[in-house]
Amino acid sequence: MTERTVRRQARGLKRMAEILDAAEAVIAELGYPDMTTNQVAARAGVSPGTLYQFFRNKEEILDGLVARYTVDRAEYWSARLAAVTPGIPLEALVGQLVDESVRFKSESPAYWSLLYGTATGDRFAAASQRLHDDVALRIADMLRRRSPGLPEERARLMGTMALAMVKAVMPMVTSSPPQRSAELVAELKHLLVRYLG
Amino acid sequence: MTERTVRRQARGLKRMAEILDAAEAVIAELGYPDMTTNQVAARAGVSPGTLYQFFRNKEEILDGLVARYTVDRAEYWSARLAAVTPGIPLEALVGQLVDESVRFKSESPAYWSLLYGTATGDRFAAASQRLHDDVALRIADMLRRRSPGLPEERARLMGTMALAMVKAVMPMVTSSPPQRSAELVAELKHLLVRYLG
């Protein structure tokens, strides 16, 4: 009833990370809706009971993953942002960021799988919405660094749109043969340059 | 074993349409994964057994919906395509088509819910892939009508990209307050004009 907070030991925190790793792998393969908690437990090398020691239900696993991603991505984009020299040509900037997105997608397919969720339950939608807003804001920051005159409102809108473009093309990129894939990436860069320029 | 084909009577065809209507409504509310066949049957005013008289399993309902949509959309776009005068300014063309997409989306949310499926099982992905390709081809046709010099390959790529852009912005449009929604639509048109021009 009174919802005590549990004092986690080092072992417990490690287990939680292992369970999240397992969930990430399963989501990458099957997507969140088809992920089963027993699968995750088995993959993490623990029993179902142990899983529920750390996560009260399936949705809390999702929350944990999203939280971890958010932190990781914040660090990643901060580093990227700092490395951007203000005078870099737009072509080069877009080229780099798109390439990195493609690379990241192939490394962390679960992240994208979450980013697409729209019609899969409220909690799920809310989680991916948070991720989306976070990334869009970081893109807006970057744009304003490059063009200090850009109004904040406009930068946000452009960030949102740019992210939407990348999101839209990404699944086609990863599910196509290499040549078509390269075509799509090139076209996406071209599109973004025209839009942002 | 030998998979007989059933001779449908008029009543049966009508029932099938009613069941698909019900499925469409449920998908619009909950999405395909959370749709239950019992729900669909209840909404259609038939028993579960009757539903399974016409659809062997849940996926076949999806197939039926997609088939119906494909036919409907083919007719719709054919009519649109014929109405396009070759000399129309790009702004007007894009403006019209985006507006119509927005209107259609608010009328048939299930269609879009299907169009987004990526990580929800093979059959589902294949179905939305078919829808996607079909629409992209029709956009490519339209572009080549306007610009006869455009190579077919290039037109297809542009059609695919343009559809992806619309797809990407649409969920934000319908889940935002009217003012923001209008902003997003305007920005989408601007983006498409810059890209296609």
Add this chain to the structure above:
DNA sequence: GACAAATGCGAGCTTTAACTTGTATTTCTG
């Protein structure tokens, strides 16, 4: 070293949703 709390197990409970089955009724065809 002792006690409490955290961790761990895995069999099994419970619910839910896809689907079946047996039977009754309506419609088409000769």
Add this chain to the structure above:
DNA sequence: CAGAAATACAAGTTAAAGCTCGCATTTGTC
């Protein structure tokens, strides 16, 4: 009209998946 095929019903079966429970083991603290 008669038989066959299609349509209709709803109670019931089944399997899967989320989650619980009782108990054993490990870890941290005094």
